[in-house]
Ligand SMILES: Nc1ncnc2c1ncn2[C@@H]1O[C@H](COP(=O)(O)OP(=O)(O)OP(=O)(O)O)[C@@H](O)[C@H]1O
């Protein structure tokens with residue numbers, strides 16, 4: 001590990017000056033990467049959360065990026081919910097989109113994209129942002145942007161086609177109270193320092209898989225569900241020839257509080273029984289960040305994204321089969 005846990009808590013501090021925002025909204029506390037609020041710059045805006053609606057609101061940042069992401073979500077909406085074309089099928093792998101919304105934040109009106117909150121309903125959300133692909137610059141990037149991107153996260157990006165801009169995880173406290181937890185948070189500086197081995201160890205930590213004796217069954221369930229969702233995304237990429245995704249991420253979320261429960265059924269008022277403990281209720285893996293999505297060149301598959309996705313699957317499989 002590059003830094004100890006004490007450093008981590010200082011690395012992503014909650015901003016001291018609370019940004020001024022409309023009633024009912026708050027900063028997304030589980031935001032682990034990307035553009036964020038800054039104490040010294042009221043122009044910098046991060047994601048908001050609307051806890052009642054189960055939505056997050058992503059600010060449309062740089063005009064070309066914001067517009068591209070809006071067009072991407074609108075094209076999925078237009079593809080129709082029930083269609084079986086590749087765009088319609090992609091809807092299942094991205095957050096639901098509820099349209100743009102103008103809000104005044106820090107005394108300035110801005111446009112936000114309203115998206116399904118992938119951490120909704122989670123009382124102890126563990127969240128990891130994994131940026132996909134060896135190449136994280138898009139076809140319109142300047143020579144300078146290319147150089148900047150190629151100089152970052154070099155070890156993981158080149159070998160695995162992955163990089164780790166941020167994550168948070170709940171871990172058991174190492175004391176006599178097994179139910180007590182602590183949160184570990186790391187940002188992009190940590191991710192940029194990781195070797196391939198460090199990346200793999202970080203994944204072990206993130207999945208609470210370091211202790212092989214306790215919670216073994218729950219960890220196995222978690223890893224299998226993550227793998228299942230990753231494989232579904234890979235099958236979509238295997239067939240689609242429409243889009244290429246640059247600097248896009250997978251967001252892996254799970255609820256640590258569900259790692260402790262044994263499988264149980266819940267009775268519903270209408271007499272039906274649902275397995276509320278089913279892992280699809282507390283594990284979510286979705287694609288996010290579509291600021292650099294382009295039509296596929298020469299209708300080729302997105303080998304760049306797929307290379308990263310396959311190595312992520314290999315890493316998770318290696319943890320499962322240790
Ligand atoms: N739908 C969502 N549900 C929950 N959290 C989300 C969602 N979308 C984004 N986030 C949180 O916000 C972070 C940043 O998201 P995103 O990558 O879309 O922003 P960005 O500012 O475009 O990032 P970048 O600087 O890498 O381009 C993610 O790492 C995640 O923590």
Ligand SMILES: O=P(O)(O)O[C@@H]1[C@H](O)[C@H](O)[C@@H](OP(=O)(O)O)[C@H](OP(=O)(O)O)[C@H]1O
Pocket residue numbers: 061062065152165188247291292
């Ligand atoms: O990982 P880092 O070092 O934080 O680098 C940022 C990352 O590449 C973001 O994807 C990019 O935003 P976009 O995807 O919106 O281009 C941002 O550009 P920016 O600083 O020009 O916003 C970079 O600074």
